[in-house]
Amino acid sequence: AQSVTQLDSHVSVSEGTPVLLRCNYSSSYSPSLFWYVQHPNKGLQLLLKYTSAATLVKGINGFEAEFKKSETSFHLTKPSAHMSDAAEYFCVVSEGGGSTLGRLYFGRGTQLTVWP
Amino acid sequence: GAGVSQSPSNKVTEKGKDVELRCDPISGHTALYWYRQSLGQGLEFLIYFQGNSAPDKSGLPSDRFSAERTGGSVSTLTIQRTQQEDSAVYLCASSLVGRDRGIVYGYTFGSGTRLTVV
Numbered sequence: 001a002q003s004v005t006q007l008d009s010h011v012s013v014s015e016g017t018p019v020l021l022r023c024n025y026s027s028s029y030s031p032s033l034f035w036y037v038q039h040p041n042k043g044l045q046l047l048l049k050y051t052s053a054a055t056l057v058k059g060i061n062g063f064e065a066e067f068k069k070s071e072t073s074f075h076l077t078k079p080s081a082h083m084s085d086a087a088e089y090f091c092v093v094s095e096g097g098g099s100t101l102g103r104l105y106f107g108r109g110t111q112l113t114v115w116p
Numbered sequence: 117g118a119g120v121s122q123s124p125s126n127k128v129t130e131k132g133k134d135v136e137l138r139c140d141p142i143s144g145h146t147a148l149y150w151y152r153q154s155l156g157q158g159l160e161f162l163i164y165f166q167g168n169s170a171p172d173k174s175g176l177p178s179d180r181f182s183a184e185r186t187g188g189s190v191s192t193l194t195i196q197r198t199q200q201e202d203s204a205v206y207l208c209a210s211s212l213v214g215r216d217r218g219i220v221y222g223y224t225f226g227s228g229t230r231l232t233v234v
Contacts, residue, residue: 034223036225043207043225043226043227044209044225045225090158092223094223103164104149104164104209106161108158109159
């Protein structure tokens, strides 16, 4: 069975401090993993993706995520938050095989608030 | 085009009327999704098309909802006899899917159609 769990529905940080958005997943096959961001009244934008290459993935706007198979985690980090990072973030898993090949599974989202 | 195009961007309809939402995926993308996002809710999977395979319709909330994908390209989501609870943003996404393993590329989402049923 496939599932995605975003451990925090809301995260608040001060500008300039580190950001950590947590995601755990389960998958029957070698998955592809993604983080998407959605700003208010905007569409979903791909931040970064993991597809079985380097386990540390760099994305846009200074975000990174590390795939840890042993922990089935794909946490999103950024060393220093910016006001413009305030948005909703979705962790997404895509199944790597079987009858559900390619299907996307979304976490419920984490709302990131950045305080000045 | 360069991205996934959805039309209309906004639709207001009266309860009980039928609506059609259109999605033009990126040319050559074999996989296409429909999701909806209600106010304050996460993304709700509706239907998934992948190549010539039978679509995965397991997410359609009722038989009032249907979708088709003609010629492996454009997709239309139809909602019959709309209800107020159908009000949401309907999102379409497309991607390439490798045959020998799963997703290599990230899905590209359209900007969505905001449906309001009054």
